[in-house]
Amino acid sequence: MSEVTAPRFRSVLDRFAAYKPGKVALSPEGRSFKLSSNESPHEPLPSVQKAITEAARNINRYPDNNATALIEAIAAEYRVPAEQVAVGCGSVGVAQMLLEAVAEPGAEIVYAWRSFEAYPLLVGLSGATSVQVPLRDEVHDLDAMADAITPETRLVFVCNPNNPTGTVVGRRELERFLDRVPADCLVVLDEAYREYVRDDNVPDGLTLLPGRPNLVVLRTFSKAYGLAGLRIGFLVAHPEVAGSIRKTYLPFSVNSIAQVAGVASLEAGDELRARVAATVAERDRVRDALLADGWTVPHTEANFVWLRLGDRTVEFSAACDAHGVSVRPFPGEGARVSIGSPEENDAFLTVAATYPHRT
Numbered sequence: 001m002s003e004v005t006a007p008r009f010r011s012v013l014d015r016f017a018a019y020k021p022g023k024v025a026l027s028p029e030g031r032s033f034k035l036s037s038n039e040s041p042h043e044p045l046p047s048v049q050k051a052i053t054e055a056a057r058n059i060n061r062y063p064d065n066n067a068t069a070l071i072e073a074i075a076a077e078y079r080v081p082a083e084q085v086a087v088g089c090g091s092v093g094v095a096q097m098l099l100e101a102v103a104e105p106g107a108e109i110v111y112a113w114r115s116f117e118a119y120p121l122l123v124g125l126s127g128a129t130s131v132q133v134p135l136r137d138e139v140h141d142l143d144a145m146a147d148a149i150t151p152e153t154r155l156v157f158v159c160n161p162n163n164p165t166g167t168v169v170g171r172r173e174l175e176r177f178l179d180r181v182p183a184d185c186l187v188v189l190d191e192a193y194r195e196y197v198r199d200d201n202v203p204d205g206l207t208l209l210p211g212r213p214n215l216v217v218l219r220t221f222s223k224a225y226g227l228a229g230l231r232i233g234f235l236v237a238h239p240e241v242a243g244s245i246r247k248t249y250l251p252f253s254v255n256s257i258a259q260v261a262g263v264a265s266l267e268a269g270d271e272l273r274a275r276v277a278a279t280v281a282e283r284d285r286v287r288d289a290l291l292a293d294g295w296t297v298p299h300t301e302a303n304f305v306w307l308r309l310g311d312r313t314v315e316f317s318a319a320c321d322a323h324g325v326s327v328r329p330f331p332g333e334g335a336r337v338s339i340g341s342p343e344e345n346d347a348f349l350t351v352a353a354t355y356p357h358r359t
């Protein structure tokens, strides 16, 4: 008999802590306000719920592996040929597909830091190396990011607006950056919060695609479309790029209910845009109230605000918890607070107004 040994795992797994689900904060009155994941505060529209209920009757069947109807609806909505669209299990799933297509040991992936928490996780799992370029005044430092590109760089993530700071880069700086990136390196413009942008100077990534075959625009149904629980993301890119990325699709990973709900949500665009407009108005109200209270809050074009609390981040997050308000703390750095319903936002503003230490 051989010695008993443990199953062998890739050493990269040792670098990741197991996922800890956040506990739900409860106020003394038993109320709970979840402002930690940038979700839509609204339940699905009646038309979308109806489509979901009907689709549930067919889940003994496999989904359409090509997601034909969903891809055609996305293509029609954004006025691009369907061959330029690829879908995945959330835009996190699409980001993993992109890395599956380009990453390998020795490859480098460049992104700003702090930015979206999924980037280091996905890059680590891919076997490639993360190259993190610090934000400058809470904004992507695109010059430093271009300087960080080496012959080994296969992909650069640009998160615009950036999660968790809400800050943006404008058209001219983004174009100048894209002009500097070598043609053999993909640039993935993560526009998860595009629908909340009101600054005209921030380009719609889709308008940058002509003449830029290494650009990929990443979008999601999880935020403005309110379908975070169903997991649908998509990319728009040149047909050769979209075609290569589709090869990495985990079969059937966009399920049939998600496909139907995505189509129904695109059909309900006007109602969803009205909800987004309400969130944008609340975002501006929340930021203005914080500024009036003496807080420093970077200008945000997303559905959240960022408070750089530094060493007080955990303490502030606990103070919010005590009032039933869950925020997203990044210990030692700051807290990200999603914009919810007016009632939820008021609950947060009450905590912020009574917190003794401003940043």
Ligand SMILES: *Cc1c(COP(=O)(O)O)cnc(C)c1O
Residues within 6 Å of the ligand: 038, 089, 090, 091, 092, 093, 116, 159, 163, 190, 192, 219, 220, 221, 222, 223, 228, 231, 232, 233
């Ligand atoms: C929330 C978010 C996403 C969306 O992820 P899904 O997998 O589509 O739910 C993507 N990118 C960023 C930067 C985000 O904040």
